[in-house]
Amino acid sequence: MLPAYLSNPFAAVFGGGKPIDWGKTYKDGRRILGDGKTYRGLFSGIFCGFIAGCIEIWLSSRGFEVMGIKMPAFGPDYKSSLIIVLALASGALFGDMFKSFFKRRMGLKRGASLPLVDQLDFVVGAWVFTYLVAPEWFVSNFTHGIMLTVIIITPLLHLATNIIGYFIGVKKEPW
Numbered sequence: 001m002l003p004a005y006l007s008n009p010f011a012a013v014f015g016g017g018k019p020i021d022w023g024k025t026y027k028d029g030r031r032i033l034g035d036g037k038t039y040r041g042l043f044s045g046i047f048c049g050f051i052a053g054c055i056e057i058w059l060s061s062r063g064f065e066v067m068g069i070k071m072p073a074f075g076p077d078y079k080s081s082l083i084i085v086l087a088l089a090s091g092a093l094f095g096d097m098f099k100s101f102f103k104r105r106m107g108l109k110r111g112a113s114l115p116l117v118d119q120l121d122f123v124v125g126a127w128v129f130t131y132l133v134a135p136e137w138f139v140s141n142f143t144h145g146i147m148l149t150v151i152i153i154t155p156l157l158h159l160a161t162n163i164i165g166y167f168i169g170v171k172k173e174p175w
């Protein structure tokens with residue numbers, strides 16, 4: 001999940017410049033996506049998430065140790081692993097973009113919050129893209145366990161990060 005988790009914050013760090021919708025409005029007179037979705041954010045986010053995934057593939061191919069626990073070498077199928085990593089990173093940002101389209105149709109301005117949807121958009125996007133390239137990944141009970149954990153933990157992580165952001169003064173609201 002790391003490529004999906006990292007593509008969003010990296011899009012926020014490196015984003016800016018030309019918006020993906022070129023500043024155009026939809027039939028309803030509102031922006032198609034809004035200024036919060038830019039080409040630079042999209043490509044830098046996908047790139048950083050992809051690099052994170054490549055490091056994971058590299059680590060898992062040689063085996064590594066975390067806090068004294070030895071992880072065995074996986075000997076992964078590199079080609080399919082790279083495609084999955086790319087699907088996770090890009091799916092996350094496309095899911096986020098898809099959500100912005102609907103937020104604008106609902107009349108919500110850029111940055112306005114849509115609870116739970118704002119926190120799970122990228123997770124759903126990442127899984128939809130992964131399903132398209134590797135449906136076999138979704139049949140195992142192990143994967144279902146990971147998915148349930150991610151759905152429960154992600155909104156909590158999001159809230160915790162925002163509370164920290166509020167106390168260190170980089171966020172106006174603690175949510």
Ligand code: CTP
Nearest residue numbers: 011012015016036037038041042100110111112
């Ligand atoms: N960002 C970007 N390009 C993307 C995604 C994000 O440039 N494809 C940057 C923007 O600067 C954006 C910030 O990351 O403001 C935070 O992303 P997000 O919370 O998804 O955007 P919002 O500004 O909240 O816009 P929206 O209401 O459309 O979700």
Ligand code: K
Nearest residue numbers: 008096118122
């Ligand atoms: K987001």
Ligand code: MG
Nearest residue numbers: 110111112118
């Ligand atoms: Mg936002």
